[in-house]
Amino acid sequence: MEKIKVKSSKNYEVLIGGGLLGNCGEIIRNTCDGDIAVIVSDDNVYPLYGADLTAELERNGYKVECYIFPHGETSKNTENLVDLLRFLAQRGVSRSDVICTLGGGVTGDFGALAAGLYNRGIKLAAIPTSLLAMVDSSVGGKTGVDLPEGKNLVGMFYQPDVVICDYELLQTLPPEFLSDGMAEVIKYGVIAGKKLFELLENTVDNPASCFDDNTLAEKIIAECISIKRDIVGEDEFDKGCRQLLNFGHTVAHGIEQRSGYTVFHGNAVAAGMVSVSRAYAAMGKCDGEIPDRVESLVKKFGLISELPFTVEELALAAVHDKKRTGESITVVVPEKIGHCVLEKIPVCDIIKYIGVKK
Ligand code: GLY
Numbered sequence: 479m480e481k482i483k484v485k486s487s488k489n490y491e492v493l494i495g496g497g498l499l500g501n502c503g504e505i506i507r508n509t510c511d512g513d514i515a516v517i518v519s520d521d522n523v524y525p526l527y528g529a530d531l532t533a534e535l536e537r538n539g540y541k542v543e544c545y546i547f548p549h550g551e552t553s554k555n556t557e558n559l560v561d562l563l564r565f566l567a568q569r570g571v572s573r574s575d576v577i578c579t580l581g582g583g584v585t586g587d588f589g590a591l592a593a594g595l596y597n598r599g600i601k602l603a604a605i606p607t608s609l610l611a612m613v614d615s616s617v618g619g620k621t622g623v624d625l626p627e628g629k630n631l632v633g634m635f636y637q638p639d640v641v642i643c644d645y646e647l648l649q650t651l652p653p654e655f656l657s658d659g660m661a662e663v664i665k666y667g668v669i670a671g672k673k674l675f676e677l678l679e680n681t682v683d684n685p686a687s688c689f690d691d692n693t694l695a696e697k698i699i700a701e702c703i704s705i706k707r708d709i710v711g712e713d714e715f716d717k718g719c720r721q722l723l724n725f726g727h728t729v730a731h732g733i734e735q736r737s738g739y740t741v742f743h744g745n746a747v748a749a750g751m752v753s754v755s756r757a758y759a760a761m762g763k764c765d766g767e768i769p770d771r772v773e774s775l776v777k778k779f780g781l782i783s784e785l786p787f788t789v790e791e792l793a794l795a796a797v798h799d800k801k802r803t804g805e806s807i808t809v810v811v812p813e814k815i816g817h818c819v820l821e822k823i824p825v826c827d828i829i830k831y832i833g834v835k836k
Pocket of ligand 1: 614615617618620716720723724
């Protein structure tokens with residue numbers, strides 16, 4: 479098992495190992511007092527692991543309540559948020575009690591926001607079940623729900639008390655979601671993990687092959703989380719270097735929104751990374767080999783590499799993105815594999831940075 483300590487406004491550990499779900503009651507009890515544990519999960523994941531988690535929590539002295547919601551990004555809305563907050567109030571949950579999120583990125587973002595808001599903050603244990611949530615969204619304290627006007631527009635930074643990444647849970651993840659998570663793994667390679675990128679290029683054949691092999695699964699997940707730990711340790715509140723984690727994301731959020739969230743986050747990030755790399759290479763801002771190397775990894779892991787919308791359409795979405803500050807927007811430029819820099823550009827130039835016009 480790997481243990482990574484994250485230092486931020488709340489210090490906590492991320493545990494990475496196979497079979498951790500079978501021991502998670504004790505792990506949660508070690509960091510969270512309280513009488514009630516509320517499992518927040520969706521109707522896909524709860525039937526798979528809800529009973530095991532409930533039994534573990536009960537064995538460790540918690541009264542367990544379960545809040546199950548319909549799976550999918552469209553559930554990450556303010557109506558469901560208020561419904562969950564009222565559920566907590568109606569069950570007498572207090573500040574010392576704990577929310578356990580069991581699921582992917584939607585569940586984590588949604589449950590963590592409720593944990594941060596309810597009673598001005600209660601305990602939070604994150605048990606990510608998707609690759610994307612393990613390597614990215616469960617660590618670093620970004621929480622949120624969507625508005626019709628955009629993704630994650632209602633949110634706060636709220637760090638968990640513990641994160642439990644049991645990669646055996648990935649065995650039930652549909653292959654397309656494993657691929658989807660690989661986009662964030664590739665992103666870590668580009669922004670700060672040259673060795674990780676080369677490992678993906680040279681050793682790994684497909685997403686399933688890395689997560690069948692426990693040693694490789696632990697290595698890949700731990701490497702991504704270590705990169706995130708370093709970045710969040712330096713810039714918890716996303717004012718500076720944390721924005722490196724947004725490589726490909728301005729375009730991705732536009733794709734997700736325009737597609738009505740039918741293109742999943744990882745696929746949108748994959749197409750975004752390829753497109754912006756081509757644009758930067760055309761401007762002479764990045765190594766000429768980067769776009770092809772990123773594209774071939776994206777294709778190897780079954781992700782989309784072409785933008786499903788025009789650069790004009792995506793430029794319009796970027797102008798409305800929450801990452802914009804006033805008349806400028808910060809973009810992430812991959813100078814070399816493993817080294818990216820931030821560049822502030824005028825909003826009116828965004829189109830040049832999104833992709834090369836066909
Ligand atoms: N997923 C980007 C971040 O945590 O900042």
